[in-house]
Amino acid sequence: MSKCAFLGLGVMGFPMAGHLVSIGHEVTVWNRTQSKANDWAAEHDGKVAATPEEAVADAEYVCLCLGDDPDVEAVFDQIEEALAKGAIVIDHTTASAGLARNLYERCKGRGIHFVDAPISGGQAGAEAGRLTIMCGGDDDVMAKARPVMEAYGARITHIGESGAGQLAKSVNQICIAGIVQGLSEGIHFAETNGLDVARVMEAISGGAAQSWQMENRWKTMTAREFDHGFAVDWMRKDLRIALRAADDSGARLPVTALVDQFYGDVQAQGGERWDTSSLVVRFDTSRKQ
Structure with missing residues (x-):
């Protein structure tokens, strides 16, 4: 099996790194808050590195699962000189296609490979090892990276060249935003008209x-329970990336832009960390008014 580094142990990265160990990879982890890395090591047979550079030393595969473009850039700046020739960097962060293309070129200039591979499926999908992974990069690199990602991915699709994975993730988030808004309106309509929502x-x-x-x-x-799933703050970050990509390409996303504003309303109600299904609470506010 392979030597892997996994950087970023949030609700997704923590179980993903564990799946790599479970199929026999030698895994070294790093997390900004080291106590989280120590907690991971207490559950899995892997190593903890004090720095990102230490984590990637001699690693054949380097997986990133971070927050946003600035986080990825900051960590990559730290590890770039330490990456081994021929290493494959797999970025599972939902970030911009522009950043993916930039890191691809930086890696290529150093004899390193890069795949943008954002994920979908939520914490439950990560824990079950059933994530959907959308990838951008070279064909030969994808062939080498796929067996590693299969540790936690049930559906792995090579979309196209560098950046294509991130653009596909934006499509995913655009579709989810519209569906959740429609479902919220449907539930609100049923409730307002006195229907039994369960029967509907x-x-x-x-x-x-x-x-x-x-x-x-x-x-x-x-039930207005939102303590699970994908947080509103994260969704707004993803929609910001999608809307900026739309501006760059000339795509028109009127519904997505509107739903993004609606998520801003939820944040204003203190729902920054609520699940994205919390869009429905906007109708509670309007009824009270």
Whole structure:
């Protein structure tokens, strides 16, 4: 098996790094808060590095799972000189396509390889090893990186050249934003008209309106429970990336821009860390007014 470094042990990275160990890879982890890395090592047979540079030394594969473009840039600046020739950097962060292309070129100039590979599936998908991974990069590099990503990815798709993975992730977030807003409006409409939401969902979930969000979130949305899943702050970051990419390409995203504003309303209500299904609370505010 391979020597892997995993940088970033959040709710996604923590279990992902564990899956690498479970299939036999030699894994060294680093996290900005070292106590989190120590917690990981207490559960898994791996090593903890004090610095990113130490983590990537001699690693064949370097996986990043960080927060945003500035986080990725800062960590890459630290590890660039320490990366071994021929190493493959796999960036699972949801970041911009522009950054992916920049890091691809920087790696290429040093005899290193880069794949942008943002993920979807949430914490539950990471823990189950059933993530969807959208990739951008060279064909031969993808062939080498795929077996590593299969430790935690159930669906791994090579979208195209560098940056294509990040653009595909924006498509994913654009679609989710519209679906959650539609589901929120549907639940609000049912509640306002005195319908039994459970019966409505039973009726429509087997038809064309069915979605993952409906199947997995209508109950918690109706109960106004949002302490799970993907946080509003993270979604707004992802939508910001999508909207900027749209500006660059000339794509028009009117609904996405509107839903992004609606998520801003949720943040203003103190819902920064609520699950993205919390869009439904906007209607509670409007009814009170």
